[in-house]
Amino acid sequence: MRILGIEGTAWAASASVFETPDPAQVTDDDHVFIETDAYAPDSGGIHPREAAEHMGEAIPTVVETAIDHAHERATADGASERGADSSPIDAVAFARGPGLGPCLRIVATAARAVAQRFDVPLVGVNHMVAHLEVGRHRSGFDSPVCLNASGANAHILGYRNGRYRVLGETMDTGVGNAIDKFTRHIGWSHPGGPKVEQHARDGEYHELPYVVKGMDFSFSGIMSAAKQAVDDGVPVDDVCRGMEETIFAMLTEVAERALSLTGADELVLGGGVGQNDRLQRMLGEMCEQRGAKFYAPENRFLRDNAGMIAMLGAKMYAAGDTIAIEDSRIDSNFRPDEVAVTWRGTEES
Template sequence: MTVVIGFEGSANKIGIGIIRDGEVLSNPRRTYITPPGQGFMPSDTARHHRAVILTVLKEALEQAGLKPADIDCVAYTKGPGMGAPLVTVALVARTVAQLWGKPLLGVNHCIGHIEMGRLITKANNPTVLYVSGGNTQVIAYSERRYRIFGETIDIAVGNCLDRFARVIKISNDPSPGYNIEQMAKKGSQYVELPYTVKGMDVSFSGILSYIEEAANKMLSSGQCTAEDLCFSLQETVFSMLVEITERAMAHCGSQEVLIVGGVGCNLRLQEMMGVMCQERGAKLFATDERFCIDNGAMIAQAGWEMFRSGQVTELEDSWITQRYRTDEVEVTWRD
């Protein structure tokens, strides 16, 4: 049996999870929630993480019913993400690894999402849509790499949604994306927005600028409601994501789609992707908010795979990195 503890804190969530051979033993998490209209800044987010990380660690061990001696490896997020929050989490991971005399393992955050999605859904070799506040990528596995087939050329889809939420002062509790999703259900009028698919890539910054201006004009003149804008924004950006995912599937001859990342728990995105999959005779895999949204277990799971294939990270090499592409990692645990 191999038990891995995973530390995640690359953005506004801090989570610590423990995995024993594919079984999630515990996965507590805290979210730094800012007031409506405000994003989360690196130093404030790091302060939040510093204040709660040791309590979360205690919870993770207690809920799993384990002692430090039962753990085989300490995994943490090496990147990508915000520098200050990443350092906070890495510091605690390095310290407990040394106190407990356990090996340390730096994990790519994106790989964590993919491996957690594969574990929970049992998808075998899916085309992966990874959509969150910081990342938007279409990924397929080939020859020991998770290869990026398409991605955003500017901001992430979740960043576009979050920043739109700030413009019209939608609450960040539990998350701006969740609240947009609920409001979108009440939208009835489709406001046409730019549709910006560029080959296999997508762009969201122009859509954001356009809808920011539209919001200011159309809401004050009563031409549409905030709910209409939420609906229109979701329909537009999700259509773009479904389009590039379908094209990647056609390229790879793949019959499986796995959606991971925080935006992946949006049920409207899952529904639209499901329609496309049904038309192609393909299968859709998705997870709920426990595993889609950043969490510690996903780092533990990727760490488990890496550790079992013989990888460890020496302390000297355990620096964090804000940029760390999915295809930089050699996948030593798959054929």
């Protein structure tokens, strides 16, 4: 099975080819190709109109590159099996949401065009479920708790009765967005997360508000307090250290509570903030202390990427979970718990 994936919910114009003999598990014959063109704002944060302009320019190019790659793979493994004129792909998977509407519309239009060009089915993927499924897939874990720590979101999820249930989530801004708003305030270029990670290494811990309510968390107060601290003359490295320790301790606390409440003994991490070493270590240590397993995918699968869209697309396609073009509208507020999980039944049977 060979699936073309297209991602473009915010900053990453990305296309991929995922090829596997069995989408239910990692095999030695799996092959993942990812081509990404990232939008980097000249100043400030992600501007929706500029991001959409970037998508409009970059998506056709990354998609054509992925299609060329699929053709090469098809030729190499004997296209004759399918016939010389046949499609090099079995389906097109695309991120339907959540994300920036103008960007999503460009991705959906490209996906529909490619599906029609090759006369193959379309698969509409929830971007947040893809962030967690890539970790579940690559870890081989059965039923993990999943922490999605990304730019625009922060969720802790657990699977029950055919859906990923949101056990806890941010009550205001996404975790990466909070970090980026702080770094924008002090004049650092986007994205701020890697810079905070670097500066935090040289800093002393500076206390910031710690806000966990039950299973939910809030980041806007931390962001405001961090900005104020820098304005008041606290060394920026200390504020970065305080941000990391505070935010990641909150995420770790809720992840631990979710493991405890669900009785799960596996945790997977997803999302661009998940690239942070300190976050991975805190989660890893917490899991070790309670005898649970922890898995964080490679960075290329943590940040936004079309590989995760194609991987989940392959599972959905195998389960017959495709979508008609007329039903393939985007959903910029597509929540992970709205997705009927069709593919896990197929895997488990």
